[in-house]
Amino acid sequence: MMMSTPPNCCTLQVLGLEKPGQDQFVHLILEDPGWRWTPGQFLMLRPCAWELDPFGARPFSIADVDEQGLHLYVQVAGRGTRRLAGLEPGESLTVWGPLGRGFVYDQETPLLLLAGGMGLAPFVGLIRNHLDPLRLELLFGHRQDVSCYPFAELEKTTLAWHFQDVCPDDLRQLQEVVRVKIRNYAAEGLVLACGPLPFLRMVKALGAECRARVQISLETTMMCGVGACLGCVVQAEGGGNLQTCVQGPVFRADEVGLGEE
């Protein structure tokens, strides 16, 4: 696998903005920073126009870099992301990356990709850049309409399933499907997961039950992204702390504690 470049801090312009789900979902296209990166790595960004407020930068998965530019997918969740949804082409952002450790896999191993909501983002680039997308299978659980997420194009190149989770029964159904799939990949394959914490807890538990190799990408509150603020630590399974930003965000499921429901 290609090694990623050491991180740098740069100013990038917004090239394009798409809003597939009213104002709640944003597909941001920025200038290409010229990084070598691996799926699962992330960046920190902060619009120059923010000046003193909102104060901090925000972390996002690197979804892909192609001839159009650097692709990011943002779901509006609070003050910062709401402001990001209001960006216009031509605006400048301070961006640093590529950060953290991405998924570790090779092009031959069959991969089961498990995405919950915006956890789909890192798999966009993984699927697009994989040499043999037929070795991949994607299971995508989501709350909002599927058209809000970059799912449709992935479906064309790889085996992909999606489940909309509207009521608690849907979640139980998703869990059953995930269990069957993980079991299929336990012997020869690898399971990669990204999504909200309850989703990752489920994946971790099922992975342990099926004795599958599982990697999960965590989302935590971050201020610096470079290992300095210690705001993003999670508990290691064997005791002590892990820094999500530099030791993750991708961890082996058995090395990181995800806490109780």
Added chain:
Amino acid sequence: MDMSVKAGGLELKNPVLTASGTFGYGLEFMPYGDLTRLGGIVVKGLSLKPRTGNPGPRIVESPCGLLNAIGLENIGVEAFLRDKLPRLPWDRTPVLVNLYARDQAEFGELAAVLAQEPGVAGLEINVSCPNVRAGGIQFGQDPGLLAAVCRAVKDRAGAKPVMVKLSPNVTDITVLARAAEDNGADLISLINTLSGMAVDIRSRKPRLGNVIGGLSGPAVKPVALRLVHAVCRAVHIPVIGLGGITSAEDILEFILVGAHAVQVGSSNFQRPDKSFQLVQELEDLTRELSISSWQEFRGSFRETNF
């Protein structure tokens, strides 16, 4: 002009240091700039033994700033001296160690360990962390305890300059500043974070695992400026100002009211090359304002009626 500053036994090539807790062990920022450009580096607060810190969430943003309750997670002084310090350019940029201990004896022990290290340019006593139960802020709120801690560190610190970092969470900061000065402190730095809190009306829970945290960022700058000004007038030892600095203008404001140098804190989170940028911007701004020397500009604030 000559940007260098001599203060309390420290020789800085410029007055821009990084603040403890916002710049890791320094190494984290190597991809983003040349550490030797900085006036100095104050590393994350170290204790004798490693600490795991507080449960999460540990950080929450607030208007023009953030609240943190990290709880002094650190790798311990031994691991720092073995694994981090040798990789820092300490021979070209002063590296100061911020130290935290639960009692006087431990403070003295820490100082004794660090006194032996050629790579350590100075010690910053943390008597102002609002996020730990034992020690921390209680040393910074009681002039008697502060005096004792200061003395304990100074007695074991050998030739190393000792700086005391004061808390703003007190009724009269000048009393604490004088206690530090009278008990051997070579410098004073201020302010540490302002004690604060954030709650969620939907879950009805605190937003920080530790419930209370410390507020930093531009939101606290006016408070910091006022306290730095007060302390500069109350003591004769050099003062390092910090609190919400995000620009070269901010740096000059602190120097104008009497600070010898400054520390850049939370702004390092806004972009990792921030402190390096500020060194350059400060040089440009002193030229633009035709400031001829630090000696001339420092404390030249005129308290007149308008």
